[in-house]
Amino acid sequence: MLRCKGLENMNYQETLLYLDSLNTFGIKLGLERITSLLKRMDQPQNRYKTIHVTGTNGKGSTTNMLAGILTQAKIKTGMYTSPHLVSYTERMQIDGHQIREADFANCISQVKLCADQMVADGNESPTQFEVLTAGAFLYFATMKVEYAVIEVGLGGLLDSTNVIVPEVSVITNVTFEHADRCGGTLAGIAAHKAGIIKEGVPVVTAADGETLQIIRETAHAKNSDIFVAGEDFSAAFIAFDGHKQKLAFSSRLLGASEEYFLRVLGKHQIENSSLAIMTALLIHNQDSRVTMEGIGHALDLATWAGRFEIMNQNNQKILVDGAHNLAGMKVLRSNLDSYFPAQERVILLGILKDKDVDGMIETLIRPIDTVVVTEPSSDRAAMPDYIAKKIKSQHVEAYIDIPEALARAQELAGSNRLLCIAGSLYLIGEARQLLLTEQ
Template identity: 55%
Template sequence: MTYEQTLAYLENLSKFGINLGMARIERLLELMQQPQRRFKTIHVTGTNGKGSTTAMVSAILTASGIKTGMYTSPHLVDYPERMLINGQEITKEEFAQAIHYTSRFVEQMLAAGFEQPTEFEVITAAAFYYFAAMGVEYAVIEVGLGGLLDSTNVVVPELAVITNVTLEHTDRCGSTIAEIARHKAGIIKDNVPVVTAARGEALALIRQTAAGKNAAVYSKDRDFTGRFKGLANGKQQVCIDAGELGRIETDLNLIGCHQLENSAVAVTVALILGTKDKRITAGTIQQALATVCWPGRFEIIAGEPVIVIDGAHNPDGARVLRQNLDQVFPGREVTFALGILRDKDVTGIIRELIRPVDTVVTVQPLSYRAATPEEIAREIEARHVEAAAAIGSGIERAKYLAGSQGVVCVAGSLYLIGEARQIILKK
């Protein structure tokens, strides 16, 4: 199976959409001889920050000399971005081989009368196979959606991580914080410690679930804290205090107030692992955080104007993005290239992100679920709003309106920023 044939195979699977449930992935992995049991895992969920936290934990393990896989979704440009080993993407050929191997067992399932696995289930199984075949010691696994019924929830991890809980995916995970927290707490396993930055009602439900499984809970503000000390040389200077586990002062290569919280979670995970694995030290944690990258998440691209690319796609993410723009670019006007999926909280995102003095160019993300530029523009009250025919022309128009000393922010959807990043970096 070539990479092009693999894309066609996955595109065909994508027609089956999202279909939460564990029966298909469990049967598929059973046929594949349970590859996910051949390495240790860290399982990460949360409404926002789970990708950044996954990247930081993976970077720390890699810096500690531990062969580490990382599985995330969705990709920004190409599928192989979803599977990394020691920080390096697998090749298109390796990705195609892993999908081809997995597809043989899918065919066995179908021949036996089982339901067709979804695209995400097939990719997840392929990632587990590839990590096992490559002999990783650890894999840091990001949940696709929710947790309880997500296909990644077959793993029994060393640690479960729940970054935070806010309203998102209300059509699938429930319409209240409690219902969504119940889905995310579904990754908690018997006797497996939990690290979380959740608050309030969500934290209470996580504690209740953990107590029923004899799982210790390490929560932000009680068991660990993060403190911002300043900015220097394009990095945040932060201090993470996890009590008896340890205290780490370090540079953080990821910018934004939300990354302080994510780094506090990641460092606490590392310090817990470090109680049993002495390869993980303060030095390896500092080395990893000072160099870790996570494209498309408050990613600043220098130029005239400067461009910020951010995948914020819900109101909470939009609020944090606005805070970061105000902190990093105080007093400077921001021009937005904004694209949002129709099934997201379009009004809530705009309310948290856009101010009456802003300039906004609306664009259409590369998804059949995307709202049209005109639909988004009608929701916005700002100084200047216009709709663009394409992502590239919309970015160019935003740059022109911002001027050489301005700030352009491309945001609203992960299905926008991958294409936007390619366009911007090719200039």
């Protein structure tokens, strides 16, 4: 039970205003505030089992696949992800269904009671992400889930989600991002990701090189078994039928070798799905409801909005991809070259100014591409004219307004070119919503 008492109960719109007001406190890493907040809430995160997922790229996709696998096994499963594309309700799901706005408002209202008491007692206010995380933990406890798959928000070691003791810790990969908050170096970033490893809890990872060594050392220090992609298990591409990938998972360690279909496209999803399978097989050791047959069925049904997602719109092929950093752009470019090697491209691009703008542009844009630049709906957005001047392509246009930019990009693409929307989750969320309203 909550130890916080009060009468306040916000509606959904009031909840959004409250969350927006918490932006004043910005991003503050550390576990002191969330620990204090959850203590006042009687530790809802301890009332179910969890799987914890971090990594630079692929953590959202892997989280989604794992939640789908557990749901397919008839296990009541929560999923917490961030950020959202359109609505906060996307972040908290149970068995594939988003939280209702009324339930979201109720959970955040209850968290606010405890947050307000913290401030009244002279403590620092929780941040927006801390309130959302506490709200998700409370929602899953209230709904009595058996498992919750929890995606890290930023880093790992000092992330608000790092108050759980999971059944398995998953680290997808480690590349150079958020260095200013995670130690300033690749080794520092790896140390932050490895911070989710708990005593005796197995680790599944696709990290390599220097970052893998740091993760190995942390796992050894924590007496945790570690399972490494490419060494202990792997997945390989077999075929693509235009809709799904046919893949093969193998692990000599587990004596497993299975073919499966994956609806989520992209070469990077081959590795992500292997992480999900390996993690699920570890869960199978303690819960026989998780089976290879069920895993295959779940992956065949898996979808992940805005991640190399194909949308067919009025006889026009549109690709929406949440590539929002250099590593993501490298994956997107590789996937475009593999799946659509001969098709002309129109790129609708919007990038945040705190990203590697030059590297992202150089990676994604070819001289033969047509590019429309716009401004993502974020106060961190880089101005379209600034981005456009950096692009060395045959045709570049810039628009502040996303609907206008999208309409122009669709016009330029017509029915013969592939329209690719990428660069920021703030952009693809709004653009995707506009496309859905056109249907």
